[in-house]
Amino acid sequence: MTDTALERGRAITKTFNPTLEKTLAERYDDDVPDFAETLVEFAYGRIYAREGLDMKTRQLITVGALTALGGQTAPQLEINIEHAHANGASKTEIFETIMQMAIYGGMPAAINGMNVAKQFFDKQDQPDQN
Amino acid sequence: MTDTALERGRAITKTFNPTLEKTLAERYDDDVPDFAETLVEFAYGRIYAREGLDMKTRQLITVGALTALGGQTAPQLEINIEHAHANGASKTEIFETIMQMAIYGGMPAAINGMNVAKQFFDKQDQPDQN
């Protein structure tokens, strides 16, 4: 790995969400300069780019954690369900991950996570309606 | 699956933590009757027993969620690191899971999770010292 963390992050996001950095930059960089670059460098270049754990498992772990954290992370949960799906996680695996969080984050967290997943897969199943 | 959730939970825990229900019952059932049975039935019989996601991935997801949740879940994190390891997750996979949580639960949560994992694997490496 001779490239920088930022380059590694860009290479990874390109494979399953090519417009991620551009979308973030357009939305946030006027108010928070370099925000998009920071997120891609740190989250993808420094963490998802790491060896030792395959990308699909990483994505399911993220779906689980965002479910358990609950609170205002619903928008991020939806994005990461999309990433998990794009990295090969099946609909069933995603729902199972979310349901499991009932043990650790409580039933309300699991139910709200299931609602986010339902919303995402409903959109997937009816692409023309969006 | 013709057996009950409780039977399924008992069958599963037997494979990687055979004394779990007994340990819990001895510690809690005087004050909270049926606590051990409830946990085995719900967490293992109703959730870990489910199809659709392999046990090793389930355990890594749990390690991730407990790390992200932070707070008082350190004792449960240690137990679930043990379970993940017993289900085939390598030391590296466990540390990677925890490190990844820095993105979602913040750096302090990841650092504290890493401390719990270090403590667990240090004990593993020096069995005679315990």
Added chain:
Amino acid sequence: MTDTALERGRAITKTFNPTLEKTLAERYDDDVPDFAETLVEFAYGRIYAREGLDMKTRQLITVGALTALGGQTAPQLEINIEHAHANGASKTEIFETIMQMAIYGGMPAAINGMNVAKQFFDKQDQPDQN
């Protein structure tokens, strides 16, 4: 108690929310088989069915905890305010429970809980508008 946890859970929910399991099953069981059964068995059959604490107090404790947890639990808070009211808790007792949480979960949690309660009781007072 010779019946199973699932039977106990069904008996209890029947008294104040007869359609709970059916509503949950219709919404979630395609994606998460047995979800509704799991919730009724665990939450109601294993916990609310327990002796040692009267149902009205249990429901107020739940209203308090969901308020303190804040985050994404607002939908569950509304359902449990309804359950608490159906089990004999007065509007005043419910608001007092929520207000008390300002000490433990902070002022924002209490205010947001109060907003959920206001919404619920406003609907109650104007049944035809819904």
Added chain:
Amino acid sequence: MTDTALERGRAITKTFNPTLEKTLAERYDDDVPDFAETLVEFAYGRIYAREGLDMKTRQLITVGALTALGGQTAPQLEINIEHAHANGASKTEIFETIMQMAIYGGMPAAINGMNVAKQFFDKQDQPDQN
């Protein structure tokens, strides 16, 4: 209620924890002037002093919320278990309250709450050992 919130708070804490304000003042008021007074006025004078909910139920709600919140609230949970017990809540009612939180705050939160309660009642049962 012609007396001030501070007077009402002092009157209430006197009935079940007469040294509360003095203990808090000795520990914190050098660094945070008026801290003890603020806590007694706000928590007890403005909230526990309110009408509409009996003190025992209020205390059980607090035990539930502190259990669900988990994290660093263990010391406060122990104090409030003591207050709940001093206001007439039985050992069983306290354990039932804590166990119930498994649904909303997750199993780890409930288990850790049970550990705090066990520790408190163990001390109660062996007063000479302390």
Added chain:
Amino acid sequence: MTDTALERGRAITKTFNPTLEKTLAERYDDDVPDFAETLVEFAYGRIYAREGLDMKTRQLITVGALTALGGQTAPQLEINIEHAHANGASKTEIFETIMQMAIYGGMPAAINGMNVAKQFFDKQDQPDQN
């Protein structure tokens, strides 16, 4: 400081949010008598009124904490961004505060805080559209 905490709280809120107590009272005091008075006395009279830290820094600290807490505190975050701005904190200082929380509360908390700030400043910049 010979005046009471309530008087001090009223004096402070008058300087940057003159209608705060009245707005809160109209919304909440029917259901939770004295709620508005309690909040003004405790939050402003007992805390923001304290010496030792300037008001602008206090407000930025609040913006940071509400961002890190995430969850349902978005409405309070918007109000406190308004208060911080009214006490001299620049748009940049507010965004920097929120961005910093990525380290401690995680990226989702920071992103959601940035969304609340964007919404607030967008309204500021287009007053006629509201």
Added chain:
Amino acid sequence: MTDTALERGRAITKTFNPTLEKTLAERYDDDVPDFAETLVEFAYGRIYAREGLDMKTRQLITVGALTALGGQTAPQLEINIEHAHANGASKTEIFETIMQMAIYGGMPAAINGMNVAKQFFDKQDQPDQN
């Protein structure tokens, strides 16, 4: 700013905690390669290095957020109290920041934060005892 985020992070930590990266690397890098570098690059190079907010205010905001988050962040709270103090924040400003969190994170969070600060300043006042 022609230097990289990692270089900027190193330059900043050098001014108030020169051994931070080395301490972290010795403790964590065997298990989580590049952990220390990641933290210095992200937290200090990408965030504390930003313009628009002075370092002392940044540190106080961090102390506030870690207090409000509660949970397992006590070790990080102590380190950041040290950093805040090294960047010019007085003992009073630090305690005021923590106390203020009672409004947003609840009284238990504030009390536990105060305990961490007391412990830190007690050590400061008795250097020979450590």
